[in-house]
Amino acid sequence: MSAGHGAADVTADGAGHGHGHGHAVSVDADRKLLSGALALIVGFMIAEVIVGLAAGSLALVTDAAHMLTDAIAIALALLAIRLAAKPPRGGFTYGFKRVEILSAQANGITLLLLAVYFVYEAVNRLIHPPEVKGALVLITGLVGIVVNLLATWLISKANRSSLNVEGAFQHILNDLFAFIATALAGLVVLLTGFTRADAIAAFVVAVLMLKAGIGLVRESGRIFLEAAPTAIDPQALGAELCALDGVVEVHDLHVWQITSGEPAASAHVLVAEGLDCHQIRIRIEQVLAERHHLTHSTLQVDHASEGRVEEHCSDAHGEVHRSVTTVAPGPDPTSPAH
Missing domain, CATH: 3.30.300.30 (ANL, C-terminal domain)
Structure with missing residues (x-):
């Protein structure tokens, strides 16, 4: 007959208190950093939509749409941080900690959906290239690089061990790559008149979005499936x-x-x-x-x-x-x- 000793849930030192998961100071710092990045992204996104439509640039419109998802990703991350900080109650014995993983998965899925759409649009524009105003594309791309460098720097200082914050970071990082590709495309169009460069830039960015999206969906999926x-x-x-x-x-x-x-x-x-x-x-x-x-x-x-x-x-x-x-x-x- 076995001698039952019940279940134990304590730390290695035998204490029965909390495990110290997260700190209020760190969470507050993450909120401020993410909020600063959000303000930069939203402000520039509005300007980019206007310029993209005026220039007839798919790369700029692609970047603007991606920046919209960046803004949504950061907003979701902020909401998830707030919900995850709530104490466990009722039937939610872990609290709302996994809201952060929901946010990360949503970020990954939006990256994948946008990537598929932009691949389709890029292929169409490679076949039937429209007129693109290279100067506007180049200037906007260069300004976008500066804005996204600042936003990337802000989020990189947050707690990226959180898949939620990492999801927002991947959005911003991919947008930085997008603006680099856009600026190069604008320069090529301006110097050579090769308008297909705009579609090629959009295609390259879409591939980067696919890579980041697959990684986020895979990692969040492992947590939801309770994999080790x-x-x-x-x-x-x-x-x-x-x-x-x-x-x-x-x-x-x-x-x-x-x-x-x-x-x-x-x-x-x-x-x-x-x-x-x-x-x-x-x-x-x-x-x-x-x-x-x-x-x-x-x-x-x-x-x-x-x-x-x-x-x-x-x-x-x-x-x-x-x-x-x-x-x-x-x-x-x-x-x-x-």
């Missing part, structure tokens, strides 16, 4: 825990991310008869925190009945990890005297 963080291999982690003295079996091992930079783990651990379950649990928590930065762990630790390890949990989720050798009852392996 890319830096952690659950199979290797299970084997590592089973190698600890006194651990006989680890099953129902789950590793996931609550939101960006907040990994969590849970597991059912069986230890040899006669050993102190609580001390072994503390040792496991130390390993998770110190080696894998998993400070949010929930562990159920029980004794394994001799000769009946395989029967303990017949419907375990995922792989069952077992120690190579079963540790016989003896002194507590975590005690100083060991």
Whole structure:
């Protein structure tokens, strides 16, 4: 008969207080940085739409539309930061932390949709090139480079470990590339009259948007599917825990991310008869925190009945990890005297 010791959810030092995820000062700084970038983007976007239509430039209109998505991306990021700061309540036991991941996924999807549209438009303009006013395109592109350099610099100083902030940053960074391509296209049109350069610039930017969009959708999708963080291999982690003295079996091992930079783990651990379950649990928590930065762990630790390890949990989720050798009852392996 197993000795149930319940579940534990504490930090490696055994304290039951919060895990220190995020700080108000950092959040306030991120809000100010994102707000400054938003003001720059919106102001220039309005001017670019006017100039783009006057110049007949697809590259400028492409940039303006991309800047609109930049503004929406930053606004979503700001909203997500505000919601994520709300404390858990009611049925939302993690609070609204994953709103940030929703924002990042929305940013990725808009990048993909816009990229597809601009590829289509660029191909049409390569086949039937319209008249493009190179001087207006060049001047606007150069001003856009300056504006986006400032916006990129502002957001780069925010917490980019957040997928939400990274999504907004990718939008702005791609827009910077877009303006560089636009300025080059304007220069080519101005010097050579080769109007297809405008469509080629739009095509190049669309490819960059596809790359960034795929990355954001992939990473946000992994979090929604509760996949393990890319830096952690659950199979290797299970084997590592089973190698600890006194651990006989680890099953129902789950590793996931609550939101960006907040990994969590849970597991059912069986230890040899006669050993102190609580001390072994503390040792496991130390390993998770110190080696894998998993400070949010929930562990159920029980004794394994001799000769009946395989029967303990017949419907375990995922792989069952077992120690190579079963540790016989003896002194507590975590005690100083060991």
